[in-house]
Amino acid sequence: MTLLEQLEIKHPIFLAPMAGVSTPQLAAEVSNQGGLGSLGLGASTVAAARQQILETQALTEKPFQVNFFCHKSSALDPHISKQWIEYLRPQFEKYHATPPSELKCIYPSFLDSDDYLNLLLETRPKAVSFHFGIPHPHQIQALKQAGIITMVSATNLAEALEIEAAGIDIIIAQGIEAGGHRGIFNQSFDSAVKTSDLVQLLKQYCSLPVVAAGGVMNGQQAQLLIKLGAEAVQLGTAFVQCKSSNANAAYRKALFSNPITQITVSISGRPARGLINHWHTQIDRPERPDVAAYPYCYDLGKQLNAVAVAQGDEGFGAFWAGTNVAQIREMAAADLINQLVLEMNIHL
Template structure:
């Protein structure tokens, strides 16, 4: 088989079916995204927490650095999220001992944010800028949004963590579906019951590939060419890597975060709701351990309450209070440039599959 000539490469106009995961929180710099695209893959912006102005500016920067396709990822907001005042106050009390230890004077509180309004404004920018690829996590956008994006030629990528979600995404009009196995670092893309989104990649990829007719890209624990080749043998037409790109020199990950990734073992990650209220896999640390068993506020409320603590922890170089998202393949992380990583991935996958 010629691994890099398939439905995904043809649809996206890229050389290799290798995606850099759209990791939110400043990880995906224009330099990282553009270099992945320049090397023949698909660079992706994790824009979930970015303001419309920041998204537009980064798109302009990316276009200065590459003329190749790239993607932008948004979080589909849950409009029914709420918490009562007692629960919010109680969580503030729990988090206060961490903020006090970090020398923060104000007790953790919940800022007022309109996520639905932010999402609408983010979408306006993507449509005005006519981005080549738009991916979505945590849900499926309204059909009118998908229709409008497709009308202007944007490729739509959905995120699924089980067969039902993948089928719903295909019915909604997804061109490609990223299938996220439970090994993946960061937030689970699940938008059904939490428990339904914890299936391992080896079991999930072939079942989704059999259930949908659109191409599937595998995500979760893939760090090298062996992972890409295995995913493609299981029925995927491409692979998405996150943790592997976080330790690249072009990534925006904090130096402490990069060191934690480079020093971590495969048995040191865990899935937690402590930081954000949504299940996410990261390197176990003191914050995760001490928050175990406590009921987190729903996402994104918990995320908003812990954000100042995580920011202060990074400033003071206290990784025990930072969210160190990482997949189960973290033990294979290397300090490299994007170009070095892409060359290894491409040559290795060719050696395994082009026979």
């Protein structure tokens, strides 16, 4: 059975599950056009995640995926946390604000409880993907018994081999070009493999289907990765500009006016690629101390952005984007799918 048959989709095109940006409308538009739509639910409460899944199911009868975070929850180091708050204090003061004295864990992990698992067993989406790690064995087993296809992001071969050994169905090969958070399991190192090399590496050593993610903006790039062995491609940045995404006006403008990206850990506590802004130019200096742990760091980053925006400064936004963002096109989701398919077929 091919990947397309397994997922019951027409085109080998996945919408990347972008937490905070994806919407039921965008997911349904991609799925209705023959791709695999998605919902990034890692930052959502169980109630909010349920609502988004039900809304998407009301908008499409086609398959779509949902995504959760599988990070290993870590205790907050009070010394590092205080040091990080103090380092950002002058930034808060620029906007006549005071930073918080304590940071909160704003995003739970799928590993922390079975609350999200039970939601999936209740709502039965076609597929679920995971970032930052692999679910517990009992969670994987429950998803399999429910007939839900499982996918996990891998940024290197070692992670891919763990994914395969765990009984996951599909590997998302996330290259260094990808926008947003790196899916690395171990934050102490990042292999930084580019997408095309990662696809070839995984096809050589793994037997699972591979979906290429990172730097894909057009059909020519997609077709190249499929020729290298990927069964499908996953695009995120290309769809952020769609009217049905949840990106704000400043984010949309920056995609077209400032198309240069860099990876930083300062926004969230985990490495993530985004458009160059204050985080890269003012915060990521050589004297920067260790950042607070994810997602506590993200709590502070969001608060700094909020006070800056209140003063008319959008420069602390988390404007995630991949390396090829300069090739972005202003198109509706359905039209973009059609254009990608046309370009892929021309270059068969």
